[in-house]
Amino acid sequence: MxxxxxxxxxxxxxxxxxxxxxxxxxxxxxxxxxxxxxxxxxxxxxxxxxxxxxxxxxxxxxxxxxxxxxxxxxxxxxxxxxxxxxxxxxxxxxxxxxxxxxxxxxxxxxxxxxxxxxxxxxxxxxxxxxxxxxxxxxxxxxxxxxxxxxxxxxxxxxxxxxxxxxxxxxxxxxxxxxxxxxxxxxxxxxxxxxxxxxxxxxxxxxxxxxxxxxxxxxxxxxxxxxxxxxxxxxxxxxxxxxxxGATAPVPTRHEVLERFLPYVEEQLSRGIHLHAMSRHILGLFQGMPGARAFRRHISENAPRKDATAQVIRDAMTFVPREVELV
Incomplete structure (x- = not known):
């Protein structure tokens, strides 16, 4: 079971x-x-x-x-x-x-x-x-x-x-x-x-x-x-x-996205549109400083036909890494 x-x-x-x-x-x-x-x-x-x-x-x-x-x-x-x-x-x-x-x-x-x-x-x-x-x-x-x-x-x-x-x-x-x-x-x-x-x-x-x-x-x-x-x-x-009862370290939100990006790149190479993947990550930084700018950048740029994983990388810069470590 x-x-x-x-x-x-x-x-x-x-x-x-x-x-x-x-x-x-x-x-x-x-x-x-x-x-x-x-x-x-x-x-x-x-x-x-x-x-x-x-x-x-x-x-x-x-x-x-x-x-x-x-x-x-x-x-x-x-x-x-x-x-x-x-x-x-x-x-x-x-x-x-x-x-x-x-x-x-x-x-x-x-x-x-x-x-x-x-x-x-x-x-x-x-x-x-x-x-x-x-x-x-x-x-x-x-x-x-x-x-x-x-x-x-x-x-x-x-x-x-x-x-x-x-x-x-x-x-x-x-x-x-x-x-x-x-x-x-x-x-x-x-x-x-x-x-x-x-x-x-x-x-x-x-x-x-x-x-x-x-x-x-x-x-x-x-x-x-x-x-x-x-x-x-x-x-x-x-x-x-x-x-x-797991003991492995909990990944930060940035680490989650860094691990997601190779999958995004691979799917893009298969013809999958960025928006099909990026729409699922919009709530990742919910409640954190920069979360709104993160969502807005993805929502405005991911639907473009030529959108690449760089859209996600750029969006990540709106949420400083240090805010997760406080």
Whole structure:
């Protein structure tokens, strides 16, 4: 079983391969997740583009979207062949596109189908199969919906359930509003762990600091960070020491970028645009003197067609190295 005390959530348009490479330079141990990829895209699309990743990203999990057991099994086999360490089924995304495809959060209403999907994937692959869900959707009673889903997927072979501790309102709220408006109910995950001690329970939603993560770990097995890990990525810097017992020195923000630059150069040589990579580093110096100038320089210059890694080097000069050592 992977060490999942701290993980970084799958986030559409954010946790792509470039972001994951960057985050891995900050934490060697946090479990990273891909963006959600649909079964149809995996089976019929450009697999190298969708599934390819750098070996340094391990441990890394693939999140799949779908509701057909056979298609999920085939997609899981393909992902396992690419070397992913885990397959995660999305039962939490509330977007219109997901609903129209009968997967994501609307599957909270069909726990038996989710269990069938898990069983099919478990039979197809040797790596762990996990589920990420909400506490319920619309008028569902979380006291019933969440434990019911948990029991059924556990019985199908799922050992880990990641609980985004909010409801999803498929009627009346936009996907963006669904990330903030429904109240957080962490106790639902705590109660689930107490009732099902044999199942690994990870809590997700609105967690912004490692102190908060530590408090949650008194009740559950792991914490998944979402927007905080993207918007303020250096929050991951102490993860390895604090939660995994690592003794290696924590890299400074400048050191992280210096290690990122060779990757940027290599990707540029393959025809990848600088903006595709630089957009993920904008929050690295959040809260530090010069952070705004750093962000502005990258935002203004990286989108240019001829932009090179020098844009990042120049941006780094706006944040004096000595401010990190104070």
């Amino acid at each position: 992977l060490g999942k005390k701290i993980s970084v959530a799958p986030m559409m348009d954010w946790t792509d391969r470039h972001d994951r490479f960057f985050l891995r330079l900050i934490s060697a141990r946090a479990l990273l997740y891909t963006e959600m990829v649909t079964t149809g895209a995996v089976i019929h699309g450009d697999r190298e583009h969708l599934l390819g990743f750098d070996a340094s990203e391990h441990p890394v999990a693939m999140q799949l979207g779908g509701s057909e057991p056979d298609a999920l099994a085939e997609a899981a086999r393909i992902a396992e062949g690419f070397g992913y360490d885990e397959i995660n089924l999305n039962v939490g995304c509330p977007s219109d596109r997901v609903q129209s495809g009968r997967f994501g959060a609307c599957l909270m209403r069909e726990p038996a189908l989710v269990a069938q999907c898990v069983a099919a994937m478990k039979q197809a692959v040797a790596i762990p199969v996990t589920v990420k869900c909400r506490i319920g959707v619309d008028e569902q009673d979380p006291d019933i919906a969440l434990p019911d889903l948990a029991r059924q997927v556990r019985d199908a072979g799922c050992e880990t359930l990641i609980v985004h501790a909010r409801k999803a309102w498929l009627e009346g709220l936009s996907p963006k509003e669904n990330r903030d408006v429904p109240p957080l109910e962490y106790h639902r995950a705590y109660d689930l762990k107490a009732a099902m001690p044999d199942m690994e329970i990870i809590v997700n939603g609105g967690i912004t600091t490692l102190d908060e993560a530590a408090a949650h770990l008194a009740h559950v097995d792991g914490v998944m960070l979402g927007r905080a890990a993207y918007q303020t990525p250096y929050v991951l810097a102490e993860v390895d020491r604090r939660f995994y």
